[in-house]
Amino acid sequence: MLDRLDFQEFYSPDTSERNGFCRRLVSSLKQKGFVRLVNHGVPPQDIDKAFLEVRFSFSNMGSGYGVQTDLVVVEQTQQFFQLPLEEKLKSPHPPTPNPHRGYSAFGVEVVATHSNFESKTPMPLLKDMKESYDIGSERDELYSNIWPPPGVQDSFQPFFMSFFSACYQAECAILEALSIGLGLPPQTLSERHANQSNELRLTHYPAVSRSEFASSTRIATHTDFGTITLLFQDSVGGLQVEFPFGSGNFLDVESGGRHECIINAGDCLQKWTGLHSTRHRVHLPKPPEETGTNGVGDGNDHLVEARYSIAYFAKPDRSVILRPLLGEKAHDDEQYMTAGEFQQMRISGTYASG
Numbered sequence: 024m025l026d027r028l029d030f031q032e033f034y035s036p037d038t039s040e041r042n043g044f045c046r047r048l049v050s051s052l053k054q055k056g057f058v059r060l061v062n063h064g065v066p067p068q069d070i071d072k073a074f075l076e077v078r079f080s081f082s083n084m085g086s087g088y089g090v091q092t093d094l095v096v097v098e099q100t101q102q103f104f105q106l107p108l109e110e111k112l113k114s115p116h117p118p119t120p121n122p123h124r125g126y127s128a129f130g131v132e133v134v135a136t137h138s139n140f141e142s143k144t145p146m147p148l149l150k151d152m153k154e155s156y157d158i159g160s161e162r163d164e165l166y167s168n169i170w171p172p173p174g175v176q177d178s179f180q181p182f183f184m185s186f187f188s189a190c191y192q193a194e195c196a197i198l199e200a201l202s203i204g205l206g207l208p209p210q211t212l213s214e215r216h217a218n219q220s221n222e223l224r225l226t227h228y229p230a231v232s233r234s235e236f237a238s239s240t241r242i243a244t245h246t247d248f249g250t251i252t253l254l255f256q257d258s259v260g261g262l263q264v265e266f267p268f269g270s271g272n273f274l275d276v277e278s279g280g281r282h283e284c285i286i287n288a289g290d291c292l293q294k295w296t297g298l299h300s301t302r303h304r305v306h307l308p309k310p311p312e313e314t315g316t317n318g319v320g321d322g323n324d325h326l327v328e329a330r331y332s333i334a335y336f337a338k339p340d341r342s343v344i345l346r347p348l349l350g351e352k353a354h355d356d357e358q359y360m361t362a363g364e365f366q367q368m369r370i371s372g373t374y375a376s377g
């Protein structure tokens with residue numbers, strides 16, 4: 024359902040091949056707002072390690088086991104799944120939308136507050152069934168990170184600091200490709216992302232019985248607030264994108280495994296270029312006739328397996344003005360919000376007491 028492109032073509036020494044790739048990237052985003060990328064530059068072994076860390080952190084924080092990179096050992100830690108909320112809460116997300124950092128327990132964040140932002144097709148306001156961990160750049164001058172304290176998964180901070188840098192490098196290359204594909208000078212987008220106000224979000228959607236999906240979902244319908252999102256997901260499925268735009272109809276995104284990166288346009292890219300910031304959500308994975316995994320549709324209230332995802336949100340520098348870069352004649356800057364004002368407006372209300 025989504026185009027799958029090989030980002031290696033961006034590095035072709037043949038300029039016309041490179042430009043052709045950039046135009047295909049833009050045209051894929053124009054169609055659905057989402058595209059699948061392979062060879063995107065975030066090393067596969069780092070992605071594997073990130074998923075192991077995520078599984079480890081959500082299942083085993085504070086258990087006293089050291090860092091384990093062996094898959095079998097890490098999978099065994101799943102048995103600690105219900106464990107130590109009090110350990111995870113040693114690096115808590117504050118009870119306000121900002122800073123968007125640290126651990127949010129199951130049920131704390133309510134994405135449905137955004138479900139109907141600028142859309143004429145209202146979606147039901149379903150609660151999220153997820154826990155997550157938000158990380159920013161260590162170079163962010165406004166907000167500091169909230170890391171697990173010493174003794175609680177000591178590998179977490181150094182690993183995710185370096186994973187963040189790998190994502191930032193991939194982001195800059197993708198932004199350059201988009202600028203070229205849009206007919207803009209190559210650095211147009213990347214130079215608006217020099218200060219790294221980006222965010223990395225690790226999400227665990229626990230196994231739940233499918234009947235829960237009648238009144239809740241994994242992550243409610245929303246658009247992403249930034250420029251682009253780089254999403255890595257496991258193969259559980261359930262990611263759905265609204266197509267046609269604004270229709271209230273959602274299509275399943277096939278999972279190409281965790282090494283593939285799904286890119287989607289966010290609200291800021293839409294404001295700059297008109298590329299559509301598509302609504303999406305994570306709901307029930309496809310029925311078992313097609314996937315054989317979760318028992319949906321066979322009359323039994325089976326468990327839907329747990330899902331893990333890693334999303335890196337590329338966000339503009341806060342002082343940058345969100346005025347159109349293409350076509351439309353720009354008005355005075357005062358008519359447009361800065362990226363910082365826009366992020367603030369979008370995030371408010373996501374946290375219960377915010």
Ligand SMILES: O=C(O)CCC(=O)C(=O)O
Binds near residue numbers: 226254303304334
């Ligand atoms: O978990 C996923 O696959 C999607 C998450 C998402 O859309 C988000 O965090 O903005």
Ligand SMILES: [Fe+2]
Binds near residue numbers: 245246247252303
């Ligand atoms: Fe999203």
